[in-house]
Amino acid sequence: MNNLIQELLWRGLIHDTTYSEQIKNEIITLYTGFDPTYKSLHIGNLVAIIMLIHFKKSGDNIISVIGGGTGMIGDPSGKDCERIFKKKELLSNNIFCLKKQLSLYLDFQNHEIFNNYEWLKNKLFIEFARDIGKYFTINYLLTKDSIKRRISNNNSISFTEFTYQLLQAYDFLYLYKEKNCSLQIGGSDQWGNITSGIELIRKKLGVKVNGLTFPLITKLDGSKFGKSENGENIWIDKNLTSPYKFYQFWINISDEQAKKYIKIYTFIKKEEIKEIIFYHENDPKLKLIQKKLAHAVTIFIHGKNTFEKIKFISNIIFNKKKRINEINKNDIIFIYKNIPHKKIYLSKNFNIPIIDLLVNKSKFLKSKKEAIKQLNSIYINKKKIDEKFLLKKNDFLSGTYILLQRGKKQFFMIKIVEFLN
Incomplete structure (x- = not known):
């Protein structure tokens, strides 16, 4: 365990941890949670999977928890406004998809995947308030970043979101009692939720358990990869990315x-x-x-x-030396299927200016303004073009395809499905 912590520190995989003394070299059980607000995990979630693999390789027991119950509320951590509630049918489908992905990438014997809805669904509110709520003061909850940040930014937080920490804390308590789970790991934005679970177990059972967080992976603009975030994510589902x-x-x-x-x-x-x-x-x-x-x-x-x-x-x-029009049709089709692409329909006597092709027909670029600005970096079938370019039938690869390119890295393919009269 001590060697593993040193390895994780070297890899930059530890942001915060409650470990403050010599760690015992013993087998432990740990868990992390996955939010089912979308039907796929992304590369931010991939860090959690990699962390579980590190612990599994060191001989520990790992548990994944999909938040079917907590997902009905939504974690306020890192959010400036309240989440929109997901419909139960959508959550059920998301849970099914995430479970499938986790089973694929965490294909280990004895790896268990739970849905916390199963132990939260029968918990009566008055029972929960007496058994769990009494261990938390309002003052304590107000110190947590997820709540303090919302209030300090003059935003409101509903009672529903306010109770989220208690539900996640209960997850930790439940898994400790049922699975002897003594460590919860998560992204750095989960530190408040994790420490609430540690505090609940300490107060209720008199037992010391631990928490560990890893750094959040952010996009170039500094925002985090998240299933409900605006902008583009890098998904691990091949149909999404x-x-x-x-x-x-x-x-x-x-x-x-x-x-x-x-x-x-x-x-x-x-x-x-x-x-x-x-x-x-x-x-x-x-x-x-x-x-x-x-x-x-x-x-x-x-x-x-x-x-x-x-x-x-x-x-x-x-390959700058390889001419795209010399590639056989099977390879062209293969490329089309595996890079961003779009089918378009053209009339028999078409006459398409380059700006129209880039924006209206292909949607390769978002606007006419962007197309005009980027025109000097646009290539058609690996040949640079100018504003006078008009698409002609002899520009088609294998009689059907067109390769668009912006700069050195961005490629897009068009397939002409049929000619309409």
């Missing part, structure tokens, strides 16, 4: 992020990581850290076969 786009996310992160993430998101040994960083710094243009990271994480999430397909696509569309 394509494996190609998933791979490209890791390839295109900065050197600073790559040095941090290769420790967090992979199980590559310390000495090898140091070696990769050393060679990367000798020639940063080769992006050795990003490539190693993208390789490891993509195989972990999507498998080796899919990774090989992505490499095949990348070798074609990023």
Whole structure:
């Protein structure tokens, strides 16, 4: 256990912890929770999965809890306003999807997945208020960041959200009593909820348990990856974020992020990581850290076969010497299916200006203003074009497809489904 904590510290995977003394080298049971507000986990949740794997590899027992009960309320942590309640049918579908994903990536013997609705659904309010609520003062709850932040920003918080911490604290108590679970882990925004569970167990049972949080992974703008957050997330469901786009996310992160993430998101040994960083710094243009990271994480999430397909696509569309119109139709179709794409319909005697193609027809770019601004970096079938470009039939690859490109990294494919009279 002590060796594991040192390993997690080196990897930057510990933000806060209640461990303050020599840790006993004994097998423990720990858990972390997953919020079912959406039907897929994202790369922020992936850190929790990786943490569970680290503990499992060290011999500990791991538990995943999907918040079917608490998800009906919504965690106020990090939120500036109250969540919109999810319908029970939607939550049920989300729970089913998350359970399937967790079973895939945490495929260990004795790994248990629970839905906390099962132990919360029969808890009467008056019973809960007497047995759990009496251990928490209003003053104590007001010190928690999730509540203090809302109030200090002149926002209100409902009684419903105010009680969320008590419900999560009860989860910890329940799992301690039923599964001898003595450690709860979670993202750094969960520290208040975790310590409330620790306090409840201490007051009610006179037992010391522990908590540990890992850093939140944030987007380039500083906002966190979250299932209910605005903006684009990187999902682990291939139907929400394509494996190609998933791979490209890791390839295109900065050197600073790559040095941090290769420790967090992979199980590559310390000495090898140091070696990769050393060679990367000798020639940063080769992006050795990003490539190693993208390789490891993509195989972990999507498998080796899919990774090989992505490499095949990348070798074609990023190869400046390879002419796209010389590629056979099967390969063109394969590329179309694995990168962002759209079907469009054209009239028989079409005459489409480039701006219309980029915005109205393909939706590749969001607005006419953006298209005009980006025009100098636009390529059609790997050939740079200008504002005078008009799409013609002989521009089609294999008689059906068009490859759009913005700059060096962003690709999009159009398929002409049929010509309408």
